[in-house]
Amino acid sequence: MSYQIAVLAGDGIGPEVMAEARKVLSAVEERFALAIEYTDYDVGGAAIDNQGCPLPDTTLKGCEAADAILFGSVGGPKWEHLAPNDQPERGALLPLRGHFELFCNMRPAKLHGGLEHMSPLRSDISSRGFDVVCVRELTSGIYFGKPKGRQGEGENEEAFDTMRYTRKEIARIAKIAFETAQGRRKKVTSVDKANVLACSVLWREVVETVAKDYPDVELEHIYIDNATMQLLRRPDEFDVMLCSNLFGDIISDEIAMLTGSMGLLSSISMNSSGFGLYEPAGGSAPDIAGQGIANPVAQILSAALLLRHSLKQEAAAVAIENAVSQALGEGYLTGELLASEDRHRAKTTREMGDYIAKLV
Amino acid sequence: MSYQIAVLAGDGIGPEVMAEARKVLSAVEERFALAIEYTDYDVGGAAIDNQGCPLPDTTLKGCEAADAILFGSVGGPKWEHLAPNDQPERGALLPLRGHFELFCNMRPAKLHGGLEHMSPLRSDISSRGFDVVCVRELTSGIYFGKPKGRQGEGENEEAFDTMRYTRKEIARIAKIAFETAQGRRKKVTSVDKANVLACSVLWREVVETVAKDYPDVELEHIYIDNATMQLLRRPDEFDVMLCSNLFGDIISDEIAMLTGSMGLLSSISMNSSGFGLYEPAGGSAPDIAGQGIANPVAQILSAALLLRHSLKQEAAAVAIENAVSQALGEGYLTGELLASEDRHRAKTTREMGDYIAKLV
Ligand SMILES: CC(C)[C@H](C(=O)O)[C@@H](O)C(=O)O
Ligand SMILES: CC(C)[C@H](C(=O)O)[C@@H](O)C(=O)O
Numbered sequence: 001m002s003y004q005i006a007v008l009a010g011d012g013i014g015p016e017v018m019a020e021a022r023k024v025l026s027a028v029e030e031r032f033a034l035a036i037e038y039t040d041y042d043v044g045g046a047a048i049d050n051q052g053c054p055l056p057d058t059t060l061k062g063c064e065a066a067d068a069i070l071f072g073s074v075g076g077p078k079w080e081h082l083a084p085n086d087q088p089e090r091g092a093l094l095p096l097r098g099h100f101e102l103f104c105n106m107r108p109a110k111l112h113g114g115l116e117h118m119s120p121l122r123s124d125i126s127s128r129g130f131d132v133v134c135v136r137e138l139t140s141g142i143y144f145g146k147p148k149g150r151q152g153e154g155e156n157e158e159a160f161d162t163m164r165y166t167r168k169e170i171a172r173i174a175k176i177a178f179e180t181a182q183g184r185r186k187k188v189t190s191v192d193k194a195n196v197l198a199c200s201v202l203w204r205e206v207v208e209t210v211a212k213d214y215p216d217v218e219l220e221h222i223y224i225d226n227a228t229m230q231l232l233r234r235p236d237e238f239d240v241m242l243c244s245n246l247f248g249d250i251i252s253d254e255i256a257m258l259t260g261s262m263g264l265l266s267s268i269s270m271n272s273s274g275f276g277l278y279e280p281a282g283g284s285a286p287d288i289a290g291q292g293i294a295n296p297v298a299q300i301l302s303a304a305l306l307l308r309h310s311l312k313q314e315a316a317a318v319a320i321e322n323a324v325s326q327a328l329g330e331g332y333l334t335g336e337l338l339a340s341e342d343r344h345r346a347k348t349t350r351e352m353g354d355y356i357a358k359l360v
Numbered sequence: 361m362s363y364q365i366a367v368l369a370g371d372g373i374g375p376e377v378m379a380e381a382r383k384v385l386s387a388v389e390e391r392f393a394l395a396i397e398y399t400d401y402d403v404g405g406a407a408i409d410n411q412g413c414p415l416p417d418t419t420l421k422g423c424e425a426a427d428a429i430l431f432g433s434v435g436g437p438k439w440e441h442l443a444p445n446d447q448p449e450r451g452a453l454l455p456l457r458g459h460f461e462l463f464c465n466m467r468p469a470k471l472h473g474g475l476e477h478m479s480p481l482r483s484d485i486s487s488r489g490f491d492v493v494c495v496r497e498l499t500s501g502i503y504f505g506k507p508k509g510r511q512g513e514g515e516n517e518e519a520f521d522t523m524r525y526t527r528k529e530i531a532r533i534a535k536i537a538f539e540t541a542q543g544r545r546k547k548v549t550s551v552d553k554a555n556v557l558a559c560s561v562l563w564r565e566v567v568e569t570v571a572k573d574y575p576d577v578e579l580e581h582i583y584i585d586n587a588t589m590q591l592l593r594r595p596d597e598f599d600v601m602l603c604s605n606l607f608g609d610i611i612s613d614e615i616a617m618l619t620g621s622m623g624l625l626s627s628i629s630m631n632s633s634g635f636g637l638y639e640p641a642g643g644s645a646p647d648i649a650g651q652g653i654a655n656p657v658a659q660i661l662s663a664a665l666l667l668r669h670s671l672k673q674e675a676a677a678v679a680i681e682n683a684v685s686q687a688l689g690e691g692y693l694t695g696e697l698l699a700s701e702d703r704h705r706a707k708t709t710r711e712m713g714d715y716i717a718k719l720v
Contacts (some may be wrong), residue, residue, distance in 0.1 A: 077393075090555045120592040122480050142523065155528040159562035162522055163502065165640040195450045198508050200685070225609045228588065229617035231631050232480040246553070249585045249608065257589035284532035 006066035008043040008059065008205065011088060011125025013159060013349075014072025014293035020296035021303045021352025024323070027360040028307070028316040036311075039066070044074025044088035044284075050292065054091030060099065068310035069096070071279035076286040097138050102277055103169070103174050105133055105136040109255035109265060110258055111235075118260030118337060121232065127189050127241060130235035132255050133226035134179040135183070136248025138269055140169045141199070143245045165199045165244065170206040172272070177242035178214040187218045187239040191227045191247050192303040203244060227251060231258065256281050263295030264328075265282035268309060276310050278302040292348045295334040300356055323359035327352070362395035363671050365381050366426035368403040368419065371448060372644025373654035373709075374432025380484070380656035380713025381430065381663045384683070387720040388667070388676040396671075399426070404434025404644075405617060406450035409472035415449030431639035432445050462637055463529070465496040465608065471595075472688060478620030480695060481592065482708050490595035491617050492545070495537040496608025498629055500529045502558070503605045525559045525604065528573065530566040532632070537602035538574040547578045547599035551587045551604035551607050565606060575666060585613060591618065616641050621697055623655030624688075627661035627663040628669060638662040652708045655694040657684055660716055685714070685717035697711035 009018040019149055022038065041059040042050050050057075054074070055071035059143045063069050074088035084090055096102070104216030110131040111119055119126035145162035152158050174190075181188045192200035204221055211219045220231065231238065231251075234260055243251050256265050266283035269349045286292055301324060333356055335346035346356070369378040382398065389396055401419040402410050411418075414434070418637055423429050434448035439597060444450055456462070470491040471479055479486035505522035512518050517656055532551075541548045550567045552560035571579040583591065584607045591598065591611075595618055603611050617626050625641035639660030669676035692715055695706035707715070 064712075080490075084555055084561060087555065095557075101698055120482050122482055122486070125480055126482075143556050145520070150558060150562065152526070155531070157528055157562070158526040160505070160522055160524045160558045161559040162520055164518055164520045166512070166516055171515070195444055195447065196503050196511060196606075198452075198519040198520045199521050200553050201444055202517070225613040228614045232592075232614075232617050250588050250592040253585040253589045254592075257592050262549050290616055333435065 002037055003036050004066040005306070006063045006069045007038050007040045008069060009040065009072040009077050010043050010074040011045040011286075012073055012286045012289040014074070014284055016289070016292065016349050017280065017294055017296040018072045020349060021299040022359045023353045024300050024320055024360060025303050027357040028319055031319065031360060032313065032316045034242055034316065042069070044092045045076055045079045046234070047092070048079055048086075048088065049168060054086065055095050063100070065094070068258070068275060068306045069277040070306055071277050072299065073280060073284035075284050086279065094143065096277060097269060098144065100275060101139055102225030102279070103137060103139040103272070104173055105138040105252070105267060106131040106180070106270075106272045107135055107136065107252040107265065107267040108282060109252075109259050111259050112261065112264065113143035114241065114329070114336060115259075115261055117339070119258055120260055121258060125211070125233070125235070127181065128236045130238070130240060130258070132235065132238045132242045134243060134248055134252040134255060135180060135181060136188045136243045137169065137173040137245050138248075140165055163197065163199050163246070165202060167202065169204050170203050171210055172337060173278055174207045174210040174242060177240050178217050181217045181240040182214065185239040186216055187220070188242055189227070189238055189240065190219065190221050190242045191224050191251060192221060192244070193224050193247075194221070195223060199244070207242065228254060229257065252281075256283045262298070263334065263336060264297050264301070266298045266305055268305050268307065269359070274310055276306065278306040291348070292350060293335055294349050295336060296349050296353050297328070300324060300353070319360050320356070323356045326359055327356050362397055362428040365396055365398050365616070365666070366423045366429045367398050367400045367425050368429060368642050368645065369400065369432040370403050370434040371405040371436050372433055372646040372649040374434070374482050374644055376649070376652065376653055376709050377640065378430070378658035380709060380716075381659040383713045384680055384720060385663050385716045387717040388679055390617040390671065391679065391720060392676045393678065394673065399548060399556050403431070405436055405450045406438045407452070408446075408448065410440055414446065414448045415455050420474050422464040423460070424455070428635065428666045431637050432659065433640060435644045441569040454503065456637060457629060459506065460635060460637070461499055461631045462498060462631045463499040463632070464533055464655050465612070465627060466493055466540070466630075467496065467599045467612040467625065467627040467641060469612075469619050470492040471619050472621065472624065474557065474689070474699065475621055476620075477699070479618055480620055481595070481618060485593070485595070488596045490598070490618070492598045492601060493534065493540060494545070494601045494603060494608055494612040494615060495540060496603045497533040497605050497606075501526055501605035508714075509625055512631065523557065523606070525562060527562065530563050531570055534567045534570040534602060537600050538570060539576045541600040542574065546576055547580070547597040548602050549598055549600065550579065550602045551584050551611060552581060552604070553584050553634060555583065556580070559604070560687070576687065579596035584610070588614060591615065622658070622659070623694065624657050626658045626665055628665050630669060634670055636666065638666040652710060653695055653706070654709050655696060656713050657688070657711050660684060660713070681718050683716045686719055688691055
């Protein structure tokens, strides 16, 4: 049995870190006798340059034929002058999410032991550690709701967007949050703005109903403004944070920054048949692209998540995760994770990939 | 000439801290020979209990007849079972904002010298200090946009909210942000989600146009998700943050929490004729209400802002602000601002008010 993976390396540091993820994937293939075929496709700015649009048809078709998408990152200053719809991020990510109905986005953010000093939080807060996962609805809400546009003229010209959620859409993402919590610390914090938004009132109702099927999981509701604040004071008290599309965009980025080590974080975007897109949380980082110093760990962990969730190769996923933990634990780190006086022992992108592949 | 102030103390710690603000106001009245008349009105939970609704007609009429509103805080567990529309916060604050067209909300957040340890940020970040003001649009956007509601049935039942902004609405709040920046460090950071929202694309366009009239002010744009992150790493690089209603709700709370001393922060909500509502940022804090330990400083500073902005009594405002600075500088602090080993020298709500009034 052979698996197909569509590889969309994209822009900035994408291609560099993807090369290391491929190396590590080869190592697990060998160790676990897996047969995986990889096909590379243009996406984002690279696709604009080569084919005139951020998500060419060949890329979409290639993804359709694959078992999963391993995504790098897209975007950069070169394409920032384009209209929002044509830019790499919006023009590639949103259509991919929509086309494959990748309604479920999961972004874990854990403060790694030994890397507490990276967190921007006060040491007595970060020393308590935290381990949060944001479960974000990804194909509805104000991102996709119609109508969206402009009307009128002069100073009365107006723009409008529609936030919209059905019971069905809320229930399916809520279920995933509760199931995720069952495998963790059994607490779901649902983030909304039910004191202002009709969508949030429905959100709360449906989440309460779904919660009845998971009596072992504790449920609490929190307003988005308060969530943003409480994460700064007591991040260790959160487990699973269940969010609509827009609020999840904000919360997942906030918890990522709270770890202070975005180069270690990856994310899953999945649909109901297990097909998914796996990507690092950090973005294309054009400022350090091409220098061989980018941290490939997030991309490597994305590959592990792909093995687990889309290919159901749990043992191979664990092998990668263990290798990463061991490397980090041994102080095998890229420069951004080291204090300036320790930078001389920073590993390059390639050294990290080689070592993790070897440990696998 | 005599001024009229409508006093809406509200719930929780509202009445306690309001009593201290009144004390300080009496002191400046005497010193600056002002004639101010105060009338108390029910609002929030207290109004629900006494008159059956969170914003009774008599309260609204009283506010109409006044030169400004001094607001305490509303809400508490007692009223949380009510439908969102009938709850103290939503049922009082939103209609007040709408009725008086208080489109401009300003929430300054400054890390006070000597109180850096209160910030939840890492000490090397908080030691750089920060001084940010959030200028938030308060009467439009997704809070007030129509249509808002529900339709359909069963699992296809859906809820919807509309985010809506006109050029005029964006321009008037943008102008205030630029004017505010001119009196400060001359930088405006406009927060949006222009890679997803049509409203944000218009927002950016209008802000760019308004910026042309303020060539001495630097303008930058940032996405809301990135803003939430960057505030954690480099809060000292922000000056004025210009936000739509929903994003301002999130950013203003985040910056307040970053100071770690919400009991010191107050906010202004103003309309175009200078009429305004002045309130502490912290909320009704029902958990500590009635104990005499709440920090009255935010409420006292709200009174100072009222004197400055609605009554144009700059000297009186400065007198209060100086008295507050002096008291804090002398270590005159309520318990929540002291490390646990120093709590024995915590001042009560009343002691704080008495001392600040005396200094005035
Ligand atoms: C690029 C942008 C449209 C996207 C989003 O807001 O979803 C990004 O911020 C993310 O979180 O993946
Ligand atoms: C109570 C609520 C409606 C309100 C808001 O979201 O505007 C509050 O959070 C605030 O910021 O004043």
